[in-house]
Amino acid sequence: MEKKDSHCDPREVLERKQLARTAPRIAILEKLIRSDRAITVNDLVSEGMDMDRVTIYRTLNTLRDKGIVREIPTSSGTNYYEMACRHNPLHPHFYCTSCRSMTCLPPLAGGEMKAWLTLPEGLLARDLTVSISGLCGRCDGAPVRKEKEK
Amino acid sequence: MEKKDSHCDPREVLERKQLARTAPRIAILEKLIRSDRAITVNDLVSEGMDMDRVTIYRTLNTLRDKGIVREIPTSSGTNYYEMACRHNPLHPHFYCTSCRSMTCLPPLAGGEMKAWLTLPEGLLARDLTVSISGLCGRCDGAPVRKEKEK
DNA sequence: TCACGGATGCAACTCGTTTGCAACAACGGG
DNA sequence: CCCGTTGTTGCAAACGAGTTGCATCCGTGA
Ligand SMILES: [Mn+2]
Ligand SMILES: [Mn+2]
Ligand SMILES: [Zn+2]
Ligand SMILES: [Zn+2]
Numbered sequence: 001m002e003k004k005d006s007h008c009d010p011r012e013v014l015e016r017k018q019l020a021r022t023a024p025r026i027a028i029l030e031k032l033i034r035s036d037r038a039i040t041v042n043d044l045v046s047e048g049m050d051m052d053r054v055t056i057y058r059t060l061n062t063l064r065d066k067g068i069v070r071e072i073p074t075s076s077g078t079n080y081y082e083m084a085c086r087h088n089p090l091h092p093h094f095y096c097t098s099c100r101s102m103t104c105l106p107p108l109a110g111g112e113m114k115a116w117l118t119l120p121e122g123l124l125a126r127d128l129t130v131s132i133s134g135l136c137g138r139c140d141g142a143p144v145r146k147e148k149e150k
Numbered sequence: 151m152e153k154k155d156s157h158c159d160p161r162e163v164l165e166r167k168q169l170a171r172t173a174p175r176i177a178i179l180e181k182l183i184r185s186d187r188a189i190t191v192n193d194l195v196s197e198g199m200d201m202d203r204v205t206i207y208r209t210l211n212t213l214r215d216k217g218i219v220r221e222i223p224t225s226s227g228t229n230y231y232e233m234a235c236r237h238n239p240l241h242p243h244f245y246c247t248s249c250r251s252m253t254c255l256p257p258l259a260g261g262e263m264k265a266w267l268t269l270p271e272g273l274l275a276r277d278l279t280v281s282i283s284g285l286c287g288r289c290d291g292a293p294v295r296k297e298k299e300k
Numbered sequence: 301t302c303a304c305g306g307a308t309g310c311a312a313c314t315c316g317t318t319t320g321c322a323a324c325a326a327c328g329g330g
Numbered sequence: 331c332c333c334g335t336t337g338t339t340g341c342a343a344a345c346g347a348g349t350t351g352c353a354t355c356c357g358t359g360a
Pocket of ligand 3: 098
């Protein structure tokens with residue numbers, strides 16, 4: 001019997017990249033694998049991740065360095081993260097500057113994004129990000145900026 | 151007699167967008183127009199901009215909202231800015247995660263970047279960013295992270 | 301089972317950016 | 331040319347994402 005979705009299993013991913021299989025890492029990976037959208041550290045915390053925030057930051061950095069997760073910067077300073085294996089192929093993202101939500105956009109017609117651009121000599125590319133910022137459907141015209149909960 | 155480069159003149163730009171022509175704004179625009187690369191608030195400060203940092207932030211936000219400058223986010227949380235009229239056409243950027251330098255890349259062969267992607271209904275696009283992160287020529291292999299001056 | 305090196309938690313910190321508020325100055329009307 | 335309105339600036343304080351130092355902990359490989 002073999003596992004379904006083996007390529008995206010937390011423990012296998014960690015083993016393949018020679019990372020210790022610790023509880024925090026597995027929990028974070030499970031969350032990321034389940035998510036159909038890119039999420040933030042705050043998303044992880046507010047959805048009941050028990051560990052320290054610092055652990056989350058460090059874990060995501062590690063996973064990013066190993067190419068396991070993709071890091072998506074925003075102009076607000078908050079980074080979003082998504083599993084590379086789940087969010088395939090590489091696609092553009094839409095960031096609403098009003099409600100600060102991140103949406104995955106359909107992959108570009110015409111194949112691999114990387115293929116478009118030719119990088120000058122001497123640059124070592126790690127990651128490619130295409131993102132569009134603007135106002136999402138709910139915010140179009142009616143800003144909702146920064147309502148504080150509680 | 152007519153001005154050369156009239157389309158990029160600070161006072162004209164401000165007038166066209168109905169913004170008051172104040173000293174700080176003109177100074178910042180002049181700096182941006184002269185620069186062949188995208189720059190940060192710190193760049194502006196360290197190159198002798200006299201005004202308060204807050205003024206720079208507010209000015210850049212205003213210019214961004216009016217579509218005069220382009221805002222380029224990075225995973226380190228620092229935003230870069232470039233004059234839209236000077237940095238034409240819209241092109242990808244390379245960000246070195248080691249020395250944190252931003253480089254303009256040649257525009258994509260094959261025309262306008264915007265043309266590639268089709269946006270789902272209900273999304274109002276403001277800005278498009280294509281950026282590649284990795285290691286630049288000077289950092290390739292030899293990290294220089296965060297040397298503090300003085 | 302043991303020892304070692306990497307991973308975690310906690311507290312403090314860094315730094316880019318925002319906000320509140322009072323003083324100020326650009327600009328259009330008189 | 332002056333004046334009042336309204337948008338802009340400076341200052342101080344706050345905010346928030348992310349990092350760092352250090353002691354403890356625990357996964358891993360032997
Ligand atoms: Mn995505
Ligand atoms: Mn550029
Ligand atoms: Zn929105
Ligand atoms: Zn570099």
